[in-house]
Amino acid sequence: MKLLIDHVDLLDLETLEVEADVAIAVEEGRIAALGRAPDGFEPERRLDAAGCLALPGFYNAHCHSPMTLVRGWAEDLPFDRWLNERIWVAESALEEEDVYWGAALAACEMLRAGVVGFADHYFWMDQVARVVEESGMKALLGWCLFGTGPEHEVGGASFDTVRSFAERWRLAAGGRIRTALAPHSPYMCPPELLRRMARAAGQLGVPVHIHLAESDEQVQRSREQHGVSPVAHIAALGLLEPGLLAAHCIAVDERDLELLAREGVFVAHTPKTYMKLAMRMAPLARQLDAGVRVALGSDGPASSGDLNLLEVMRLTGLLQKLERGDASAAPLSTLLRLATVEGAAALGFEGAGRLAAGAPADIVLMRTDRPHWIPRHNLAAGVVYASHPSDIVHVIVDGQVVLEGGRLLTLDEERIRAEAERRASRMVGAKMSQVRTYRG
Amino acid sequence: MKLLIDHVDLLDLETLEVEADVAIAVEEGRIAALGRAPDGFEPERRLDAAGCLALPGFYNAHCHSPMTLVRGWAEDLPFDRWLNERIWVAESALEEEDVYWGAALAACEMLRAGVVGFADHYFWMDQVARVVEESGMKALLGWCLFGTGPEHEVGGASFDTVRSFAERWRLAAGGRIRTALAPHSPYMCPPELLRRMARAAGQLGVPVHIHLAESDEQVQRSREQHGVSPVAHIAALGLLEPGLLAAHCIAVDERDLELLAREGVFVAHTPKTYMKLAMRMAPLARQLDAGVRVALGSDGPASSGDLNLLEVMRLTGLLQKLERGDASAAPLSTLLRLATVEGAAALGFEGAGRLAAGAPADIVLMRTDRPHWIPRHNLAAGVVYASHPSDIVHVIVDGQVVLEGGRLLTLDEERIRAEAERRASRMVGAKMSQVRTYRG
Numbered sequence: 001m002k003l004l005i006d007h008v009d010l011l012d013l014e015t016l017e018v019e020a021d022v023a024i025a026v027e028e029g030r031i032a033a034l035g036r037a038p039d040g041f042e043p044e045r046r047l048d049a050a051g052c053l054a055l056p057g058f059y060n061a062h063c064h065s066p067m068t069l070v071r072g073w074a075e076d077l078p079f080d081r082w083l084n085e086r087i088w089v090a091e092s093a094l095e096e097e098d099v100y101w102g103a104a105l106a107a108c109e110m111l112r113a114g115v116v117g118f119a120d121h122y123f124w125m126d127q128v129a130r131v132v133e134e135s136g137m138k139a140l141l142g143w144c145l146f147g148t149g150p151e152h153e154v155g156g157a158s159f160d161t162v163r164s165f166a167e168r169w170r171l172a173a174g175g176r177i178r179t180a181l182a183p184h185s186p187y188m189c190p191p192e193l194l195r196r197m198a199r200a201a202g203q204l205g206v207p208v209h210i211h212l213a214e215s216d217e218q219v220q221r222s223r224e225q226h227g228v229s230p231v232a233h234i235a236a237l238g239l240l241e242p243g244l245l246a247a248h249c250i251a252v253d254e255r256d257l258e259l260l261a262r263e264g265v266f267v268a269h270t271p272k273t274y275m276k277l278a279m280r281m282a283p284l285a286r287q288l289d290a291g292v293r294v295a296l297g298s299d300g301p302a303s304s305g306d307l308n309l310l311e312v313m314r315l316t317g318l319l320q321k322l323e324r325g326d327a328s329a330a331p332l333s334t335l336l337r338l339a340t341v342e343g344a345a346a347l348g349f350e351g352a353g354r355l356a357a358g359a360p361a362d363i364v365l366m367r368t369d370r371p372h373w374i375p376r377h378n379l380a381a382g383v384v385y386a387s388h389p390s391d392i393v394h395v396i397v398d399g400q401v402v403l404e405g406g407r408l409l410t411l412d413e414e415r416i417r418a419e420a421e422r423r424a425s426r427m428v429g430a431k432m433s434q435v436r437t438y439r440g
Numbered sequence: 441m442k443l444l445i446d447h448v449d450l451l452d453l454e455t456l457e458v459e460a461d462v463a464i465a466v467e468e469g470r471i472a473a474l475g476r477a478p479d480g481f482e483p484e485r486r487l488d489a490a491g492c493l494a495l496p497g498f499y500n501a502h503c504h505s506p507m508t509l510v511r512g513w514a515e516d517l518p519f520d521r522w523l524n525e526r527i528w529v530a531e532s533a534l535e536e537e538d539v540y541w542g543a544a545l546a547a548c549e550m551l552r553a554g555v556v557g558f559a560d561h562y563f564w565m566d567q568v569a570r571v572v573e574e575s576g577m578k579a580l581l582g583w584c585l586f587g588t589g590p591e592h593e594v595g596g597a598s599f600d601t602v603r604s605f606a607e608r609w610r611l612a613a614g615g616r617i618r619t620a621l622a623p624h625s626p627y628m629c630p631p632e633l634l635r636r637m638a639r640a641a642g643q644l645g646v647p648v649h650i651h652l653a654e655s656d657e658q659v660q661r662s663r664e665q666h667g668v669s670p671v672a673h674i675a676a677l678g679l680l681e682p683g684l685l686a687a688h689c690i691a692v693d694e695r696d697l698e699l700l701a702r703e704g705v706f707v708a709h710t711p712k713t714y715m716k717l718a719m720r721m722a723p724l725a726r727q728l729d730a731g732v733r734v735a736l737g738s739d740g741p742a743s744s745g746d747l748n749l750l751e752v753m754r755l756t757g758l759l760q761k762l763e764r765g766d767a768s769a770a771p772l773s774t775l776l777r778l779a780t781v782e783g784a785a786a787l788g789f790e791g792a793g794r795l796a797a798g799a800p801a802d803i804v805l806m807r808t809d810r811p812h813w814i815p816r817h818n819l820a821a822g823v824v825y826a827s828h829p830s831d832i833v834h835v836i837v838d839g840q841v842v843l844e845g846g847r848l849l850t851l852d853e854e855r856i857r858a859e860a861e862r863r864a865s866r867m868v869g870a871k872m873s874q875v876r877t878y879r880g
Contacts, residue, residue, distance in 0.1 A: 077767060378512035381511075
């Protein structure tokens with residue numbers, strides 16, 4: 001379909017300069033032209049976006065989207081009680097169809113916040129794939145496997161289940177779905193399982209998405225059991241390949257960082273979870289200085305509370321400035337790059353996440369006329385340090401308009417909210433009032 | 441006027457329990473009843489708030505509201521360049537009427553974020569007082585004075601100017617306006633000026649609002665010049681009185697904290713500025729443990745980017761958990777208390793900032809049906825860790841509806857945005873496109 005988006009302000013994410021009153025021509029899912037429409041371009045559809053800033057779509061590089069169902073269920077608790085007494089107890093009541101509704105709820109929230117793609121790591125992932133297919137989003141999906149032996153079955157999964165999932169949905173939905181193999185972590189998976197995962201990933205031509213080096217305790221245990229750090233351990237097992245998506249990498253030394261950089265690994269940085277669960281802050285500056293590619297993620301909503309990448313950018317910038325005692329640290333252009341083009345690359349959509357002729361048409365249109373934006377000395381600063389998800393009025397993914405004028409076109413939001421809330425109540429064994437909708 | 445707010449969910453800020461479908465009766469600016477309307481209560485006006493959560497209004501305990509005009513004008517710069525090369529240069533072009541429009545813009549933003557009152561510290565404060573009068577908000581207003589001698593004049597002000605301002609507007613606007621004397625800080629004001637301020641405050645029966653102990657350098661300079669810490673220095677000058685509002689108090693030792701606690705001082709905690717300007721984080725836990733009363737503030741939008749108290753609560757909680765390595769630190773009830781009842785007390789509105797029969801009717805009604813709220817296992821967690829200002833649909837201050845269905849009733853928002861942007865452009869000598877309004 002030929003789509004013309006008219007009268008937008010265009011922000012250059014590197015120079016931070018704004019070009020006013022620009023047209024964006026979209027054809028066959030890609031940006032055909034920026035500036036003015038090509039001669040003879042006859043749009044089938046026009047989107048008047050006067051008063052809107054155009055940005056590339058945001059990418060969430062690490063999530064457990066169905067865990068929306070347990071958000072708010074474990075607040076202000078130490079990590080072990082959070083996990084053992086609350087999250088795992090609630091998840092033990094999880095049924096396969098719950099995964100669909102939890103992920104659909106997450107998709108509503110993410111699209112409303114300008115997130116066009118996400119890397120997900122959970123169970124019963126066919127359900128998440130259905131949500132991605134229907135919503136129009138993009139995703140890198142991996143069915144999480146952990147266990148004490150190669151044949152161990154948890155979360156409805158065996159090795160064959162997760163491998164066949166990765167094969168079944170690989171490049172589905174017109175290429176919007178990419179798949180990964182998703183061993184939980186080196187501390188939850190025996191070496192033989194990790195080695196099999198690495199081999200299967202190579203055979204299928206898909207990446208691995210894993211949790212890595214989250215704490216000093218994990219590093220110490222790895223040294224005791226395997227003689228090396230978690231990074232070196234998975235390197236020896238063949239997992240450290242270009243495109244590996246490693247969430248967190250908090251407890252890493254210079255040698256680990258060198259390995260991650262050399263092998264072209266993507267690190268997913270999820271600061272809200274590090275703060276809310278009182279983990280340590282990941283060493284983002286050291287990671288970037290070492291040449292490691294980093295993208296931003298929300299992590300699961302059970303730990304982060306929400307799925308707002310605008311806030312993740314903001315927290316990343318604020319924390320870097322504070323930690324380094326330097327107000328010029330983590331400049332706006334870096335934060336915007338990590339949340340867009342680096343996020344897209346981390347999901348395997350290399351070349352997406354930017355507004356340029358030829359790039360996939362993943363476009364967020366954000367109004368900048370609300371009081372918290374005024375005056376507009378610096379629109380990039382407005383995006384990172386003041387904007388709200390509700391400023392986003394239109395979202396386009398691969399040329400398809402999925403949010404228009406604040407209305408989701410691909411998902412039945414009201415039904416999703418009601419189903420998700422009903423199922424969440426069942427999981428925690430509580431009677432929860434059904435969704436009451438404000439009728440203003 | 442008799443107002444009935446119907447069908448709300450009521451959150452108890454201590455127990456975090458929710459009572460569903462409650463009525464709030466408001467009479468003569470106060471809450472007459474909570475639960476159901478008193479017998480014979482005949483409202484002149486009804487506000488149907490079905491699907492909304494009722495919360496007390498939020499109070500912003502430290503702000504420089506007219507500095508909205510320079511927000512975004514100095515990004516990613518070290519503190520001294522931020523101040524000397526950008527903020528002070530822009531402020532040197534400030535005209536008296538600019539203050540009105542900058543503060544009016546801030547009022548629009550704050551009311552939309554559920555902030556019903558703010559403590560402001562700036563110049564030409566009659567203009568800010570006009571905004572407070574017109575907007576229906578509450579405020580503690582102090583005209584900032586700094587100088588090298590007792591007769592020094594800066595920012596259009598002399599000692600007599602700021603003293604007569606405090607007298608002129610004291611308890612104006614039906615008691616919604618309180619005034620303060622506002623020496624900038626011990627490092628910007630000579631001892632004799634501070635002593636005169638303390639005496640004048642005592643005579644007028646108003647508090648002092650001051651910046652205090654923001655850095656180790658300030659402490660060191662105070663010890664060199666006065667032989668004691670900034671806290672002890674202002675104590676010796678007679679400023680450490682009950683009700684003193686001291687912004688920041690970052691570089692404080694146990695003796696300082698003991699003094700602040702004993703004298704009934706309020707500390708304003710403004711974490712977003714500490715992060716964005718790469719100052720140190722204030723020791724909130726030590727302050728609270730020492731028995732100091734603390735309220736939350738945005739600081740000026742030039743340093744914080746915006747005026748969103750919901751985000752300030754969130755940052756406060758996340759930072760406390762991270763810093764203390766304890767996910768149970770800064771529990772929801774504490775964060776909500778600091779942003780409401782403690783904020784009100786810090787502004788001199790002791791007893792406000794809570795929903796209780798007899799309390800001033802400062803009420804925020806927030807819809808909880810958007811995807812980022814679902815499921816509603818814990819509404820308090822939704823408020824602190826997921827809500828957006830756009831969830832707020834109605835705001836009531838002293839019984840007056842000032843925001844209804846997302847529309848500001850007391851301020852001409854469109855005109856304010858255009859005037860503020862025009863004046864901001866003039867101040868920085870830049871040509872800025874006029875506000876373009878999104879017409880969706």
